[in-house]
Amino acid sequence: MRRISKPVSFTRRARLSNFPRLSNFPRLSNFARLSTLATVAALATLVAPLATSATALAKPTATKQSAAKSESSAPASSEPEAPPPLTKLPVVRSFSEAVFPSAALRDRVAATIELALDINEQGGVDAVVVVRSSTVAEEGGRAFAGTSTVTDYGFDRAAIEAAERLAFEPAEAEGTPVPVRMGYTVRFDLPPRAKDRVDRAIATATSTAGREARPGPGIVRLKGVVREAGTRRRLPGVLITVFRVEAGKPQASSAPDVPDGPDGPQKSSAQEKPGSRVGAEAAYEAYEATTNADGTFEFYDLGSGAWRAQVDLDGYYPFRTTEEVTEDEVLDVTYYLERGSYNEFDVLVEAERVQKEVNRRTLKAAEIVKVPGTLGDPINVVENLPGVARTPGGGGAIIVRGSGPEDTGVFVDGIDVPLIYHFGGLKSILPAEVIDEIEFFPGNFSIQYGRATGGIFNAKTKRAAAQGFGGSVDISLLDSSIYLEFPIGDTITVGLAGRRSYIDFVLKAAVPDDASVRLVSAPRYYDYQAFATWRPSSAHEVRLFFFGSDDRLRLLFEEPSDLDAQLQGTGLDAAVFFNRVIASYEYAPSSTFQNSLKIAFARDTFHASAFDQFSSHIDFHNLQFREMARYAPSDAFALSVGVEGILGTVDVDVSATRPPKEGDVVFGDDLEDITVISLDDVPVANIAPFVEAELGITDALKIVPGLRLDYFRRLRTFTVDPRLIARYALSDGWTVKAGVGLTHQPPEEDETSEGFGNPDLDPEWAIQYSAGAEWVPTEYLKLDGTLFFKDLKNLVSRTNATTTRDGVIAPLIYDNGGKGVVYGAELFVEHKFNRNFRGWLSYTLSRAVRTDSGDSKSRLFDFDQTHILSLVASYVLPENWEVGLRWRLVSGNPTTVFNGGVFLSDFDRYSPIPGETNGERLPLFHQLDLRIEKRWVYDAWSLSAYLNLVNSYNRRNVEGYSYNFDFSQSDTVAGLPIFPILGLKAEF
């Protein structure tokens, strides 16, 4: 049994003055599975025992009366008085249909939920408790992988919410309203498939062929379809009423009630009026119809003239109009109903995956776009989650639990991508429109991920089947994007998207002609996506997803020697380009077995050149694969086996100095120290089989052990990663959790190249420990606290040591002598969408230190931030307004201060004298971002306008220090000032 919170207020229907009560017309709903006959039968069932008990009641009454008489003469009994018998049962006064969870509809799963309702003396529902739940998957229906409980589809919640909205005429005992507890069953029956309906119609027609012709149903005079305004979604189960009033003229009524028809629109015939009322002032003629699964309806044999049409639907504004019906034509109409709120969370069905990790954060696309300050970018939103540090100077990297950006794995549908942000770090390479949700693991992640000692970020792309042609166009100050999707038949969905920035046009116009730098090609980016999904049956899904990104920047400097005396030439050119084609096949015949196969063909190109001295061109062609099978014969055991890897070749042409590394203070002292490398078809192979078990030791204790074996061809090394996660449910709301795991990560490519680094390096590794607790006091509130500790070893670190290669003494450049420690605590308080509010509070307290090779003293990690606090909140207002804020308070990053400079005559410039490495901190960072959004809904499309105000109170946050030529003076470098991002988005 599960008790839930207080009931919400009832849905109020639109009030219309002077309108006949709809309760006069019997409901001939095609979708409410209660036919008139069934109602009578049920009532009979109800009345029979009542009749019996009524007889019984009479006796107790009589007995009671006699008992009352006897009471007056006899001492009162010490036993408690028995409650009086009911003389009237509760009667539904206001009925509310439950919302069929869309995920269940998609997977063709029906359910029956038995509830117990506490009905008070006013007829309101005080409490609802689930007594029993059961589901039935339709034959061939898609299994819901990983879960087996009804709550995963949200049936319980939907039934409870519908029951809470019921209103009753209260039960009575001896004429007095009394509170009662009553059983109530909610059945979620699947509507017939469109194909089944057609087949059945054909079968009916065939079976009656040759028999005596039956009279036809009449002539259609008025037909149409009911759609939702803004989305054009067809609305099934909607009641349409047409009526006309003739003042002073009574209407005769002798037709019987029309029973529910076969599949298809419910017909009402003018010859079979369902009811009419003769009144003293006016008489009217009225009919009802209910839309079928396709949202269509028909009225037969309506008389010519003006008919008033009304459409009422819970959750929508009423629709009213007048139609002119004529005898010689069929009037075909489309009615658009406007929803009361177009907040995505109203229809968001969150079927929770059973969690097996210590920390797994997920955010839906609908949530992503609403977080202020992140410009609707899915990757930027991650920065507001526990364990993630603020990226200095803006976006562009994910820094997780004291690990650098290169230590966190970034995936799209489980496939590795080379970069996640476009130039400048303002936007990621995937727009929110193609994303379904993002999942983020700050540590102790599943064995299916590896080659990372930080965290894992995985963007899952959209998989929902398109209902029809639709899409969106988004225009903001930074870029514009378009998204289109459409179905092909019943089984294929195709999607296309593209985006291009135009900040280059803005900058070109803004930079003066006499500036010392000329923008030949200002930073510009574009990205593109296309996907096709084929679901031949519920158990199979084949998908092709193509996406790519192209970033480019070219600058020309008038006097590059102003930057550094050693620089020659005038140009700076950078470009990053990559493509992925992911072919995937998901097979899930039941909840017992699922298999997922993904193969990706990839091409990554990195190009950079600077001042005729430095150039770098890297071309990486590769094939990535990920195969995983999961077998779960029971709730207590599941086994996942899989393999993933990357195979490819890389071409490298580099002429440059060594790139800077974490912990470096001064680099590139000698710009003449250039290394040249030219390699073709260098093979790359990383392969990792893995196995993981999910063991339900008891109902409350779940243990997930896993083992992963990595092979790194470049390093000619195998590594083994064992991991263990445990979760124990102390009670319904409390869970404690812990995890420990070993992860390995190969060094960066330049660190192991013969020219730039040390080919004999070993993988870095980390042992991650975490422990915590989760508390879910209500359905909408969750608190999650975690302690973590990370021991980093074998870190690649600069060294002055030398080695002998081929008989020649050469500098080692790097070794595996570095180490580090990270520890801290995270708190995450999340309020899911409820009562128009959503938000979370995230706080991380941490310390990350490093010890470089050969050093005995440790230093702060470059991105160590002691306190990271993020408060995110959004509130949905009426009339499709939404407001939100994000406030962040973050410790300043460590920094190395320069204490003057020394003149290097060989290079004709000054070199700084650094203080203690990361010995000081920048000032505290805090910033408030606001967002306001308004949506206008039209019949076939909707338009949203939004204003993001980043850094609303214009806090001048210090991001670093700049120095004069001899490092004798310094000034602060401020981050972004207040700036607004205005945008428009049209959806259709």
Added chain:
Amino acid sequence: MNSATSRLWLSAFVFTAFGAASMGGTRPANAQDVFEPAARQGYYLALGLRNGWGVVHDSDLGLLDLMPNLGLTLRTGQVVNDHLGLGIFIESGGGAGRKWLGSYGTLAMEGQYIPIANENLALRGGIGLAFLGVARRDEAKKRDDDPTGDLGTLYKLGMSYDWFPAYDPGDGSGGFAVTVFAEGQFLSAGDLWSSTVFVGVEASYWFGFDRSRLTLSEDQAFEP
């Protein structure tokens, strides 16, 4: 005995076959309020003039000047319920003190609170992006290190009253109004800040609610 007031929970489980809830689609279930027609409903568009007095201050030079101020305002937004309105505004203006000239522009978001539902008095506030510029009046006294201006944040708080001179309840929803207002404004831009008090007047038009949101007569409601 008054069983209606006692907390008797009769655990007679009476099963009825009412609630066979079967649907073919998802539907949200928010309450949809409808309103009596009134003037101050729906979207608004207002164009106004304001006059004020304020100070401009620089972190290095101190108080720069006291100056009168004249500005243009353009506001648009919507009343979302009986007590709350949201919108944006664009304002621009300038002034001249004895020694300094000042100018400003702003693009900001605005909220208004209506203390008494459906009445015409509103408290309003706003925050947004602003630009503040200053220059010496006397060219001869200009110096190289004089402040010139910067981008910053504007904060505003005030109150207004809308007068609908020609509104009749039979007119339905919305109408023309003359709005008088008084407000205080603080603008912080880099090393400069200014605070000004304004009074002003606006001509505003209220577009009213769509008929689906209104309680109407039958003839009005069912207009084709």
